[in-house]
Amino acid sequence: MTTSDEPELAQETAELVRPYVITNGRDLLDDSDFSLITLVTMHREPPRTKPLDPEKLRLLELCAGGFLSVAEIAGHMQLPVGVVKILVSDLTAEGHLSTRAPIPSAQLVDRQILEEVLNGLQARFG
Amino acid sequence: MGSRLDLDDSVYLRSSVQTAAKILVVGHFAVGKTTFIGTMSEIPPLRTEEVMTQAGAGIDDPKGAPGKTTTTVAMDFGRLTLSEKLVLYLFGTPGQQRFVQVWEDLSRGALGALVLVDPERLEESFPVMDLVEHYGIPYTIAVNQFDGTPSHSLEEIREALDLLPETPVVNCDARDQRSSADSLIVLVRYLQSRLN
Numbered sequence: 576m577t578t579s580d581e582p583e584l585a586q587e588t589a590e591l592v593r594p595y596v597i598t599n600g601r602d603l604l605d606d607s608d609f610s611l612i613t614l615v616t617m618h619r620e621p622p623r624t625k626p627l628d629p630e631k632l633r634l635l636e637l638c639a640g641g642f643l644s645v646a647e648i649a650g651h652m653q654l655p656v657g658v659v660k661i662l663v664s665d666l667t668a669e670g671h672l673s674t675r676a677p678i679p680s681a682q683l684v685d686r687q688i689l690e691e692v693l694n695g696l697q698a699r700f701g
Numbered sequence: 702m703g704s705r706l707d708l709d710d711s712v713y714l715r716s717s718v719q720t721a722a723k724i725l726v727v728g729h730f731a732v733g734k735t736t737f738i739g740t741m742s743e744i745p746p747l748r749t750e751e752v753m754t755q756a757g758a759g760i761d762d763p764k765g766a767p768g769k770t771t772t773t774v775a776m777d778f779g780r781l782t783l784s785e786k787l788v789l790y791l792f793g794t795p796g797q798q799r800f801v802q803v804w805e806d807l808s809r810g811a812l813g814a815l816v817l818v819d820p821e822r823l824e825e826s827f828p829v830m831d832l833v834e835h836y837g838i839p840y841t842i843a844v845n846q847f848d849g850t851p852s853h854s855l856e857e858i859r860e861a862l863d864l865l866p867e868t869p870v871v872n873c874d875a876r877d878q879r880s881s882a883d884s885l886i887v888l889v890r891y892l893q894s895r896l897n
């Protein structure tokens with residue numbers, strides 16, 4: 576069955592060419608340092624020289640406003656997640672961005688997070 | 702050069718937020734994932750794409766080799782700031798077996814999954830349940846009651862889906878915030894119970 580606005584269907588698009596251009600042909604690696612929910616913002620003391628790459632500049636501009644997840648950056652910029660991970664990874668290494676690490680999946684931490692999620696949901700919707 | 706993104710401050714997280722958590726909202730096409738995420742999200746839901754390679758028929762090597770094709774899969778997601786320090790992201794994605802790379806990314810660090818099912822099309826939920834189980838993601842079931850659907854008891858649905866006795870099954874209307882929040886709360890309580 577097909578629904579008209581089904582976004583999940585895989586598409587082969589011409590846009591696929593772009594990511595490879597943006598990332599200088601680098602593999603869209605699965606960089607475990609940056610997950611979908613890694614939180615990113617502009618560094619408080621960024622280097623004086625701005626990146627030359629227009630997509631990096633656009634990403635920096637977006638991140639100047641506050642914290643966003645990698646997934647949100649991809650959504651706002653309309654770029655694939657794999658590309659955004661590479662751009663974020665580069666910009667972090669260059670000192671333009673800083674990140675908050677995603678949660679480690681240790682049980683003890685999970686316990687606290689679940690507690691906070693539950694309390695938050697109940698406070699908001701209960 | 703890309704145009705400047707004009708975004709107001711509400712798109713950004715509170716600066717006090719330290720931790721991001723993730724829950725998956727999964728199910729087959731048209732089961733209500735996008736609706737659910739739209740109902741719960743504090744931001745207009747966003748969509749991202751993952752670019753991935755897909756092995757051609759008969760190629761088992763996941764690293765792929767010649768013959769692989771590149772496809773993209775879209776997922777939508779929403780955001781809920783749940784405390785000064787914690788933000789929860791809800792990621793919606795369908796369950797095609799071939800989208801393994803996306804699933805690896807999605808499942809990493811996920812607290813759990815809410816599996817949406819349509820009581821009239823239960824068999825279509827099997828592939829996505831297989832995936833969730835394959836990646837070891839704990840899940841609960843939310844039965845999306847569409848209008849005019851003859852009602853099946855939750856017991857019948859549990860049996861048809863061959864669930865473990867401890868797996869919670871609840872009714873849910875993905876268009877209704879209270880109902881959707883309740884099914885998330887059931888999931889979180891279940892996740893807590895598994896740690897004890």
Ligand SMILES: Nc1nc2c(ncn2[C@@H]2O[C@H](COP(=O)(O)OP(=O)(O)O)[C@@H](O)[C@H]2O)c(=O)[nH]1
Pocket residue numbers: 728729730731732733734735736737845846847848873874875876
């Ligand atoms: N009656 C009813 N319709 C729903 C409900 N949830 C979703 N729908 C409708 O079902 C269709 C598919 O929903 P959608 O959220 O796009 O499904 P997705 O493919 O899983 O993202 C849309 O037309 C929705 O308006 C529900 O709880 N009750």
Ligand SMILES: [Mg+2]
Pocket residue numbers: 582583731734735736777
């Ligand atoms: Mg959808």
